[in-house]
Amino acid sequence: MRDNYLSFPGFEEVSLEDSYVLDIEVHPAVLVIKLDLLLLPGHPEHRAPLPGERACFRPATVVFSSVCDLHWTGQNVIKPAIDASGTLDFGSVDSMTRGDDSYQILGDWGEINLQSDAPSLSIDLAPTP
Template sequence: MTKVNYNEISCFKHIYLEDSYVLNIIAEPRKLRFIMEFVLERAHRLYLPPKQGESYFYKKGEIIFINTKVIQWENSEHEFFSTDINNEIDLGNIDAFYKEGDVYYLNGDWGNISATCQDIKVTYTEESY
């Protein structure tokens, strides 16, 4: 099977995950959700100039794995969260994210996740950072 990196998946066009923040991970029946603060690249339709003193424009949103059949989650062996400057929980970044067939593989300080699902989408909230 061919390995497809996240930046080759259309819903991640102009999102830079390596410096985006994972705020929470929620496993529900038939759905897996990553609550995020995304770094949007200049070409993204929602991009705005970064706040003074910041390198990136951040936009809150979610990665949603739809009609999930199997979720395997190996947690990290150390406490993997901290709080950010806004006193919100920060689970770190997504260090690796790719797809093989209908299985998505993700890795970060929070552990390793593989999710077999029908589809994936990115949504945004009105709130920006």
């Protein structure tokens, strides 16, 4: 059985499917996914959308540490989109699930399967209006 990311501690009241992947970094024993993260209204950091935004987005980072095995397929199809402000993004996270001792992350940028500690999510502080 696979658990969806919404059951992971710290991932409540966010939508990875409606967020934008800004970068994916793989380092020895670490996977980092940088996002423009959509916070849902129930999230404690949720604020009114900034001017020009359709919803509450905040810079955020997902970190998988103690990675002991990682396979990333489909990297050759990565073609970033450029938004009106000139920012590059690689689409969204279509799904992030946990199996018995592994994680699977899917998106336009490919598929990552890894064994690691549970991911952590850190959200940058909301900018002041």
